[in-house]
Amino acid sequence: MSALSINPELSSVSASDEATIAARARKRARQRKLAIWGARVFLAVLIVGGWQLLTDAKVVDKFFWGQPSGIVTQLRDWINHGTQYGSIWLQIWVTMKEALLGFVVGVAAGVVVGVALGQNRFLADVLQPYIKVLNAIPRIVLGALFTVALGLGTSSKALLAAVLVFFVVFFNAYQGVREVDQNLINNARVLGASRMQVTRNVVMPSALTWIIASLHVAFGFAIIGAIVGEFLGSQKGLGLVIATSQNNFNPNGVFAAMLIIAVVALTAEGIIGWLERRLLSWRPPSTIEAGAI
Amino acid sequence: MVSTLARPADAKTAGGGNARTPVPAAPAANIELTGVTKRFVSPTGSLLTAIRDVDLHIEPGQFCAIVGPTGCGKSTTLSLVSGLARPSAGSVRVGGQEVHGIATGMGFMFQADALLPWKTVLGNVAMGPRFQGVSKKEAQREVREWLRRVGLSGFEDHHPHQLSGGMRKRTSLAAALINKPSILLMDEPFGALDVQTKAIMSNELLGLWEETRPSVIFITHDLEEAVALADKVVVMTVGPGTVKGVFDIDLPRPRGAVQEIRFDPRFLELHHQIWDLLREEVQRAYERTATAPNNDGGSR
Numbered sequence: 137m138s139a140l141s142i143n144p145e146l147s148s149v150s151a152s153d154e155a156t157i158a159a160r161a162r163k164r165a166r167q168r169k170l171a172i173w174g175a176r177v178f179l180a181v182l183i184v185g186g187w188q189l190l191t192d193a194k195v196v197d198k199f200f201w202g203q204p205s206g207i208v209t210q211l212r213d214w215i216n217h218g219t220q221y222g223s224i225w226l227q228i229w230v231t232m233k234e235a236l237l238g239f240v241v242g243v244a245a246g247v248v249v250g251v252a253l254g255q256n257r258f259l260a261d262v263l264q265p266y267i268k269v270l271n272a273i274p275r276i277v278l279g280a281l282f283t284v285a286l287g288l289g290t291s292s293k294a295l296l297a298a299v300l301v302f303f304v305v306f307f308n309a310y311q312g313v314r315e316v317d318q319n320l321i322n323n324a325r326v327l328g329a330s331r332m333q334v335t336r337n338v339v340m341p342s343a344l345t346w347i348i349a350s351l352h353v354a355f356g357f358a359i360i361g362a363i364v365g366e367f368l369g370s371q372k373g374l375g376l377v378i379a380t381s382q383n384n385f386n387p388n389g390v391f392a393a394m395l396i397i398a399v400v401a402l403t404a405e406g407i408i409g410w411l412e413r414r415l416l417s418w419r420p421p422s423t424i425e426a427g428a429i
Numbered sequence: 430m431v432s433t434l435a436r437p438a439d440a441k442t443a444g445g446g447n448a449r450t451p452v453p454a455a456p457a458a459n460i461e462l463t464g465v466t467k468r469f470v471s472p473t474g475s476l477l478t479a480i481r482d483v484d485l486h487i488e489p490g491q492f493c494a495i496v497g498p499t500g501c502g503k504s505t506t507l508s509l510v511s512g513l514a515r516p517s518a519g520s521v522r523v524g525g526q527e528v529h530g531i532a533t534g535m536g537f538m539f540q541a542d543a544l545l546p547w548k549t550v551l552g553n554v555a556m557g558p559r560f561q562g563v564s565k566k567e568a569q570r571e572v573r574e575w576l577r578r579v580g581l582s583g584f585e586d587h588h589p590h591q592l593s594g595g596m597r598k599r600t601s602l603a604a605a606l607i608n609k610p611s612i613l614l615m616d617e618p619f620g621a622l623d624v625q626t627k628a629i630m631s632n633e634l635l636g637l638w639e640e641t642r643p644s645v646i647f648i649t650h651d652l653e654e655a656v657a658l659a660d661k662v663v664v665m666t667v668g669p670g671t672v673k674g675v676f677d678i679d680l681p682r683p684r685g686a687v688q689e690i691r692f693d694p695r696f697l698e699l700h701h702q703i704w705d706l707l708r709e710e711v712q713r714a715y716e717r718t719a720t721a722p723n724n725d726g727g728s729r
Contacts, residue, residue, distance in 0.1 A: 322513055323543035325531050327608065328560040337556065341547045418547040420590045 202387035210392040220380065221372050228396060231362050231374040234290050238297020239358035246302045246354075247347060250309025251339065260310075267306075275299050276364055283369045293370065297361030301354045305347065312346030313339055345419075348412045355404050359397060457489035457644045458524030458534070458611040460510055465519035467505050478669035479505040483519070485663060485672060492638065492645040494655035496707060497665030497673075498714030503648040506670075507614050510646060511537055523612060533561075536605035536643070538618040542597045544589040550576065550600050551585040557608040575603040579633065595626040599633070606637060612644045620649070631658060631687040639683055652707060656680075656700050657687045664706050667714040674706045 184204050191198040198206065214224040221227060253260040279296040286292035316339050324338050366375025374393050381389025462485040469477045480502035487493045495503050508514040509521050512531040521528045523535075537543075544553045551572055558568040576582055579599040589597055598619065605613060618634075619627045635658060638645060649655050655662050656678055664674045678699060680690065690696050 317541075317543075319539050319541050319543045320545060323537060323539060324556065324560070325513070326511055326535055326537040327557040327604070328531075328533055329556075330560075333560055338545065341545070416547075418588050 198387075199385070200387060202391045206388035207391045207395065210386075210388040211395070214392065219377050221376060224377075224396075227372060227374050227377055228400065230290075230372045231359075231366065231397075232400065234293035234362040234365065234373070235297055235355075235358040237290065237294040238361050239301055239355055241294065242298035242301025242358065243305050243351065243354060245298070246305025246350075247309045249302075250306045250347075251313050251335070251343065254310045254313025254343070255335065255339065271303055275303075279361075279365050279368050283365065288370050293362045293365030293373070296365045297358040300357040300361040304354045304357055305350050308346045308350035309343055312343030315346070316342040345416060348408075348415060351408050351412075352405060355408060356401060359401055363397070456611060457642055459489045460485070460487040460612060460644055460646065461520075461522040462486075462506070462509070463520050463522075465506075465509060465516045465521060467502070467509060467514065468517045480665075481669040481671050483665075483671055487644055487646065487661070489644055490642045491661060492647065492659045493661045493663060494647045494649060494659035495663045495665060496649060496652055496655045496703070497670060498667050498707075498711045499650065500668045500714065501665045501710070502668055502670030503665060504616050506665075507537075507616050507646060507648060510612070511535060511614055534608070534611045536608065536610035536613040538601050538605045538613070538615040540617040540620050542589065542601055544597060544600055544604070546589050549586050549588055550581060550592070553589070553600055554604045554607055557604060561608065571607060572603075575607050578637065579603045594622055595630060598622065598626075598630050602630075602634065602637065606641065609641060610643050612646070613638070615645065615647045617648055617650065619654070620651075627654070628686075628688050634658070635684055635687070652700060652704060653691060654687075656696060656703065657684065657690050662699075662703055664703060664710070667710050667717065673710065674703070676703050 187196075187201075188204045190196045191201065191203045218224060219227060253263065276296075278299055279292070282292040282295050286295065320338050320342070321334055324334050329337065362373070363375040363378070366373040367379050370376050374397060378390050378393045381387070381393065462483050465483045465485075466481050467479045469479060471477065483502075483506060485493075485506075495506065497503055505514070509516050510523065510528065512528045512535075523532060526532075545556075548556075551569065554572045554575060555565075555568045558571055559565070563571070573582070573585065576585060579602055581596060581599050581603070584592065584596065589600070592600065601618070619630050622630060631654060645659075647655070647658060652662075659678055662676045662678060663672055664676070665671065666673045676699065680693065680695060680699075684690055
């Protein structure tokens with residue numbers, strides 16, 4: 137602090153120092169990443185291997201809890217010979233079709249109603265108690281109603297999925313619209329924007345952050361809706377495969393179907409994450425990284 | 430916030446003209462507030478009077494600064510002129526016409542950046558003309574012209590978060606001026622800037638204002654800024670705010686560098702006069718906060 141003129145020797149020393157410090161920091165970051173991946177693999181091996189060993193040693197009964205090797209055999213069997221309701225790909229496709237249809241309908245309805253109520257305080261106040269009541273109902277029960285009313289086809293499952301998705305998206309869209317910076321709205325209005333232009337240019341993009349955040353959860357709900365719907369009554373689909381396995385005392389079948397659903401859900405999650413990064417690319421990088429965790 | 434959007438038929442022409450370097454100056458409008466009172470009713474039913482019996486007259490093309498302690502209803506006055514809010518009593522007239530809803534031909538600069546974070550600088554500044562129905566191509570041409578004028582050429586594709594505070598202010602300024610407003614309302618626009626950037630922005634504002642000469646209401650709590658920029662300084666009392674004094678600033682125009690005019694003897698004289706009046710109000714506002722329930726300011 138005391139030296140006003142900088143010693144050239146000193147600055148060159150510190151420059152090379154900085155280079156080594158940076159290199160060291162990079163190395164440390166690399167090592168950390170490696171350690172995390174190592175620990176992840178170790179954890180997977182520990183759980184799956186432990187499961188296999190404990191069931192082999194008859195500490196845990198594989199009749200109730202299944203066995204990893206049995207799950208693999210079951211999956212191979214399904215892929216090679218299909219299930220009793222047709223090929224496994226058909227079951228996946230049927231469930232996905234129901235979930236996607238419900239997801240699209242639920243998201244669209246949730247966004248429209250959420251944005252509308254978010255901008256109309258009177259309507260929001262009027263409908264508030266009813267929405268709370270609807271939200272308090274265990275909506276899975278509606279599945280029974282839909283199966284009776286709409287039959288065993290796609291529509292009853294899609295509707296159940298849509299109802300589950302709707303509330304998640306609706307609450308986020310509603311909150312997102314309410315949180316829009318009033319300054320931004322006033323500014324747009326002063327610049328001559330009509331009501332529609334304010335909604336399109338300010339309110340919707342601002343609420344989009346909230347809406348997209350809800351999509352991660354919403355897709356999970358869509359799959360739950362489809363599977364539960366199939367459980368309650370259907371002729372095809374992964375939910376039916378699970379129900380059949382359950383009735384045949386075949387835990388490996390349940391786990392195998394669960395594994396398939398997990399893979400499908402992770403893929404969808406990846407697509408939503410990609411969409412999020414595309415649509416919200418304007419955000420400063422730090423928020424995107426935090427959102428990715 | 431439901432209001433009728435009064436949009437006269439000639440609004441379309443406001444943004445459509447071709448923007449050559451000397452901007453075709455929109456005819457500046459005069460602003461007249463007579464006996465204006467604004468009350469707010471809180472959801473619990475208690476009544477708050479923000480401003481009471483405000484009389485204010487601003488000539489066309491005049492630069493008027495309003496100073497006053499915090500909570501004296503300065504921002505309320507602006508929202509009444511802009512049509513974002515309606516007076517509880519009295520009349521607000523712009524260009525001889527009663528204000529009903531949001532009028533066109535107005536520029537507004539807020540204290541916080543009112544820039545859309547998801548739009549680029551180009552998109553943000555283009556909002557004004559686009560809302561007026563100007564074609565995208567034409568709007569972009571106008572925007573580039575304005576960005577050049579505020580010294581932001583080359584930053585068209587940046588998002589607001591990539592800009593410094595001063596650059597964001599320039600963007601806001603371009604966005605507020607691009608529709609060639611006949612009145613420009615500014616609510617502590619440079620309040621959040623550091624002193625140096627504030628001085629630079631003040632100079633640029635004066636330069637741009639002298640080109641187009643809209644009527645300006647400029648709200649600030651910084652008396653030096655007010656005297657350096659304005660033709661007329663209005664001192665407001667502590668809330669419920671009303672006009673306590675009006676001072677004509679007879680410093681010659683163009684003012685030149687804002688930093689240097691501060692040493693002008695006439696500037697100091699005016700500053701001194703106005704401060705005498707303002708001090709009392711600031712003192713009262715301070716005492717009010719100091720005697721507030723959690724009394725921690727009293728000992729200082």
